[in-house]
Amino acid sequence: MRLSELLFVTLREEPADAEVRSHALMARAGFIQKLAAGIYVYGPMMWRVLRRIEGIVRDEHDRAGCQEMLMPAMQPKELWVESGRWDRYVSEGILFHFKERKGSEVCLGPTHEEVVTNYVRSMVQSHKQLPVILYQIQTKFRDEIRPRFGLMRGREFIMKDAYSFDVSADAMAESYAKMREVYRNIFTRCGLRFTPVEADSGAIGGSGSEEFMVDADTGEDAIAVCRATGYAANLEKAVSRITPPAQPENELAMHLEDTPGAKTCDALVELFPELPLQRLLKTVLYKASYGDREETVAVMCRGDREINETKLLNHLGAVGIEMADENLVRSATGAEVGFAGPIGLADDVRLLADQSVVGVQGFLCGGNQTDTHYLDVYFGRDLEQPETVDFGTVQAGDLMVDSDDVIEITRGIEVGHIFQLGTKYSEAMGANFNTEAQTLEPMWMGCYGIGVSRVAASAIEQNHDENGMIWPLPIAPYAVHLVQMKAGNEAQDALAQEIHDKLEESGVDVLWDERKKVSPGAKFKDADLIGVPIRIVVGRDAGDRKVEWGLRDGEGREVRDADEAIVAAIQMVQESRR
Ligand code: ATP
Numbered sequence: 182m183r184l185s186e187l188l189f190v191t192l193r194e195e196p197a198d199a200e201v202r203s204h205a206l207m208a209r210a211g212f213i214q215k216l217a218a219g220i221y222v223y224g225p226m227m228w229r230v231l232r233r234i235e236g237i238v239r240d241e242h243d244r245a246g247c248q249e250m251l252m253p254a255m256q257p258k259e260l261w262v263e264s265g266r267w268d269r270y271v272s273e274g275i276l277f278h279f280k281e282r283k284g285s286e287v288c289l290g291p292t293h294e295e296v297v298t299n300y301v302r303s304m305v306q307s308h309k310q311l312p313v314i315l316y317q318i319q320t321k322f323r324d325e326i327r328p329r330f331g332l333m334r335g336r337e338f339i340m341k342d343a344y345s346f347d348v349s350a351d352a353m354a355e356s357y358a359k360m361r362e363v364y365r366n367i368f369t370r371c372g373l374r375f376t377p378v379e380a381d382s383g384a385i386g387g388s389g390s391e392e393f394m395v396d397a398d399t400g401e402d403a404i405a406v407c408r409a410t411g412y413a414a415n416l417e418k419a420v421s422r423i424t425p426p427a428q429p430e431n432e433l434a435m436h437l438e439d440t441p442g443a444k445t446c447d448a449l450v451e452l453f454p455e456l457p458l459q460r461l462l463k464t465v466l467y468k469a470s471y472g473d474r475e476e477t478v479a480v481m482c483r484g485d486r487e488i489n490e491t492k493l494l495n496h497l498g499a500v501g502i503e504m505a506d507e508n509l510v511r512s513a514t515g516a517e518v519g520f521a522g523p524i525g526l527a528d529d530v531r532l533l534a535d536q537s538v539v540g541v542q543g544f545l546c547g548g549n550q551t552d553t554h555y556l557d558v559y560f561g562r563d564l565e566q567p568e569t570v571d572f573g574t575v576q577a578g579d580l581m582v583d584s585d586d587v588i589e590i591t592r593g594i595e596v597g598h599i600f601q602l603g604t605k606y607s608e609a610m611g612a613n614f615n616t617e618a619q620t621l622e623p624m625w626m627g628c629y630g631i632g633v634s635r636v637a638a639s640a641i642e643q644n645h646d647e648n649g650m651i652w653p654l655p656i657a658p659y660a661v662h663l664v665q666m667k668a669g670n671e672a673q674d675a676l677a678q679e680i681h682d683k684l685e686e687s688g689v690d691v692l693w694d695e696r697k698k699v700s701p702g703a704k705f706k707d708a709d710l711i712g713v714p715i716r717i718v719v720g721r722d723a724g725d726r727k728v729e730w731g732l733r734d735g736e737g738r739e740v741r742d743a744d745e746a747i748v749a750a751i752q753m754v755q756e757s758r759r
């Protein structure tokens with residue numbers, strides 16, 4: 182491709198809302214253009230990248246025996262009512278939905294469990310037709326609360342979603358294991374550095390689940406990692422062991438203290454400097470909604486720990502939870518915000534505790550009266566220890582549950598997610614099959630997603646420098662950036678044309694910068710920004726068939742014979758496709 186013929190416009194300024202490098206660079210290089218919040222035009226260069234990623238995704242799925250199909254983006258509400266997910270998705274606000282002309286309601290698919298289950302229940306009758314794994318690459322719609330980071334968190338984005346159907350739990354686990362391999366292969370072939378982690382199953386529900394995290398400091402997900410044991414889990418799911426604090430020296434009677442204005446742990450630590458933070462138990466109030474009813478929940482937790490709302494939500498089985506507002510706090514505790522405690526809560530408040538409270542005695546907690554706290558409180562003596570569950574967030578330095586190895590916290594970008602769904606959808610929607618014994622049983626399902634557009638963004642999050650993007654060769658928009666220093670110079674024209682043609686004939690995509698009125702400096706700047714991985718420069722020594730060879734990341738710069746450079750580029754491209 183001649184660059185002069187390409188619709189190629191760069192921006193001098195980065196977009197004001199670009200918080201991460203991938204977003205800033207892709208926008209500046211004209212790869213993407215924002216149409217509305219979280220909605221982007223993929224320009225010709227971007228589309229080349231996305232098609233490359235799709236190519237790898239297709240190749241690995243097909244190789245594993247998965248079958249590609251395409252389902253509609255528009256989905257009738259009735260299917261979502263059947264699966265029981267309509268209310269939750271609507272109340273979370275994630276679902277784009279609207280009424281059609283005739284009055285019935287539809288949504289734009291954020292995911293396709295309902296549609297695929299509906300399809301398979303009428304297509305598959307017998308165990309002889311199973312297992313089957315179907316997949317599609319398609320645009321998904323989610324009205325995200327905070328669309329941001331460019332393609333990373335869009336409201337319209339490209340996803341590959343796959344669904345497996347099996348005759349038994351064991352067979353489902355086999356499909357799942359196969360897909361885990363498919364995912365490893367895909368992300369490795371895309372040139373990403375990634376970590377598979379244990380994950381929460383979230384609104385989709387079901388049993389086992391893993392996420393594939395691209396290692397990046399700017400990632401939205403926090404991951405608990407133990408180098409010694411290889412443990413890796415999303416913080417939403419991670420578990421750890423923490424040590425209880427030392428017991429108080431003397432057991433004193435519980436008493437109410439005035440703590441004017443002390444609404445936070447920090448303020449209390451200042452008031453009671455001799456009391457360790459671990460003996461300060463906070464009580465956090467939540468409003469849990471279950472679709473048809475609401476409940477006020479109070480959760481006790483150690484002062485030095487944080488509550489994990491995903492674990493709480495899962496334990497409650499609620500549709501959603503949110504922190505209680507001032508009014509709810511007042512009616513539940515009789516006090517202003519900041520003084521909630523376990524003793525004397527309103528009758529309809531459900532009291533729970535995080536496991537971090539286990540073994541804590543002689544503690545401080547809110548007095549449920551404005552400006553007061555209880556001191557020297559003991560479980561068993563002053564109150565029963567409430568139902569205690571792991572609602573905690575793992576912190577750096579925590580120990581593994583079953584060993585003394587230490588956990589660190591790192592960050593990542595979720596590019597893929599695989600689930601064992603079990604029979605959740607097939608039971609709800611009646612997707613049954615005839616077994617060998619002629620009984621009717623629900624199919625065992627799995628689902629598997631890859632954020633195709635997010636993969637592109639995370640590749641740049643991992644591979645860039647101050648001058649621009651650095652595409653991994655397997656997903657680069659072009660493999661070779663052919664920079665011609667002076668267009669119109671006869672020797673340079675001839676050699677560049679020859680290199681271009683020979684590479685293209687061998688299946689190597691070349692971006693040939695033969696622009697006339699652009700200085701070599703500006704050409705190099707653009708080349709750095711676009712980030713095509715292999716660079717061949719045709720300049721002064723073109724008459725001697727010499728070119729400058731180099732990689733975008735700065736490796737291997739040297740003068741080479743043109744023929745050698747051609748062979749080397751072909752070789753590199755072929756190797757990257759293996
Ligand atoms: P997240 O936790 O980041 O919101 P999710 O867990 O809701 O994602 P899944 O339902 O697991 O997402 O979707 C499968 C894959 O689709 C994700 O692993 C991710 O790569 C991609 N994805 C999800 N939401 C978005 C989005 N808003 N923009 C771009 N890609 C997305």
Ligand code: MG
Nearest residue numbers: 392595597598
């Ligand atoms: Mg996910």
